[in-house]
Amino acid sequence: MVTTWRWIWILILLIGEWLVFRLAVTRCPWPAPSTSLDSNAPERVLLIADPQVTDAYSYDRQGVLLWLTEFYSDLYMQRSYQHVTRQRQPDKIVILGDLMDGGREWDDQGFKTQLGRFYKIFNQQTKTLYMSGNHDIGIRDGIQPHIYERFQQEFGPSSSIHSLAYNHTLVIIDTVTLTNTQPSIRQDALAILDQIAHTNKIGQRVLMTHVPLYRPEQTSCGPLRVQSRPFIYQGYGHQYQNLMEHDISQAILEQVQPELVFSGDDHDFCKVTHKYKKDDLLALEYTVPTFSMSQGVRQPGYMLLQATEQSLVPQLCWLPDQLGIFIMYGFLAGVTMILSFISHIYSLIVKRRMKRMKKNDEEQVLDVDSTMTTTSLLYGTVLLTLSDIKEVALVAFPFYLFCILLL
Known part of the structure; x- marks a missing residue:
């Protein structure tokens, strides 16, 4: 998951810091000569x-x-x-x-x-x-x-x-x-x-x-x-x-x-x-x-x-539109956090259900530990999400600096 987000950020940063500028100029060539008689430069x-x-x-x-x-x-x-x-x-x-x-x-x-x-x-x-x-x-x-x-x-x-x-x-x-x-x-x-x-x-x-x-x-x-x-x-x-x-x-x-x-x-x-x-x-x-x-x-x-x-x-x-580029980065940051959170919470829920299926008295465990389970589930998910964001940022931020300084 982290590797995928790293590549997504590298691609989006390359688009926002280089490609959109190049395409903006490419789409606007010199106006064509008014007639075919314009043979000289x-x-x-x-x-x-x-x-x-x-x-x-x-x-x-x-x-x-x-x-x-x-x-x-x-x-x-x-x-x-x-x-x-x-x-x-x-x-x-x-x-x-x-x-x-x-x-x-x-x-x-x-x-x-x-x-x-x-x-x-x-x-x-x-x-x-x-x-x-x-x-x-x-x-x-x-x-x-x-x-x-x-x-x-x-x-x-x-x-x-x-x-x-x-x-x-x-x-x-x-x-x-x-x-x-x-x-x-x-x-x-x-x-x-x-x-x-x-x-x-x-x-x-x-x-x-x-x-x-x-x-x-x-x-x-x-x-x-x-x-x-x-x-x-x-x-x-x-x-x-x-x-x-x-x-x-x-x-x-x-x-x-x-x-x-x-x-x-x-x-x-x-x-x-x-x-x-x-x-x-x-x-x-x-x-x-x-x-x-x-x-x-x-x-x-x-x-x-x-x-x-x-x-x-x-x-x-x-x-x-530079403001639009910044908004795109902000939107991607939000999507990164939300999907990472959803991915981890889904993974933890699946793992805990698998563990509960192995217990003989599943109903008793749910009654006694349901509140603690929900709290620990959310806490663990937040920690894993922050860890993912940190790992993505360790690649995305240096690449952003590279784009600023060299592109």
Whole structure:
């Protein structure tokens, strides 16, 4: 019985710590070329949003609880990132802001410490473009020049233009800074907008913004949204803003003229269509799900973008439900205890009945010792069940540590 449970636990742990991550990526290949004319290799871009590396500013947690939260959040993203990059091998990666949860709060030494965690999760083996989010530098007039400059010194310009294959163009606009009133903070984003507005458009353009663009109130995000709230509403608060204002959104769309828009910040998937230039042009916006298990959604995700000869082709991908994995482990632990208890109590009952059958005065034994027999039966069963659990754990727990450290 113990050997069977050991193998069951090894199998379930292997599934929960490795196979579900691999299968999640395997089930989401690069989108197919739009037509058979795409004979050359396309350029492939991986889009990651809101990793928000969990830290002391994330939750009201301290000590061991904070350490466990940080550990499992980092492990989930590191494991997901490794599976995605190894299987998909993107040419570029874009992280659409909110790199750290408390990035804007840390002093320089604390920021350096969190950078170590960030780069341990997201290695720099593939060319990566980093965007700023409100958790990185703040928003509106909450942006401090030193924090903004520190982010740019570490991650590079937060607004930029990049060429993709087949004359397509990727435009990154730091919409977070556009909410600020200081010219020194807004100027880089405005300069990129002016540059792209005066550049002849050849292929398609894709716009990257951390804050989603404005849409009418209660505009549906489509059926693939995870949260019960089916739309992104406009809201303001301390260092956050859910949507860009209407006028700024229209100005960005008219200057960039994108076919596709990708945004972050909301943590859940959303798909909406924008009209601009007096409704003559359309842009399809995808809000990329958070990459983290710790940001309020059960189903994290990412997106793929393929630049083909004919067009830019997006693909939504989902990551495993980590809470569901933990629930599966808890359910298996309960089943292990219950079935082990039932197995032992059944075995002891059978043995005692066999012994009683050998006695001549069975009725007398039952009358005198029935209470003691029941008590000793339960006690013996509990001891045997605990012994089984210990023997299973002696194999399952080291294997779990192996999975955490090496898979």
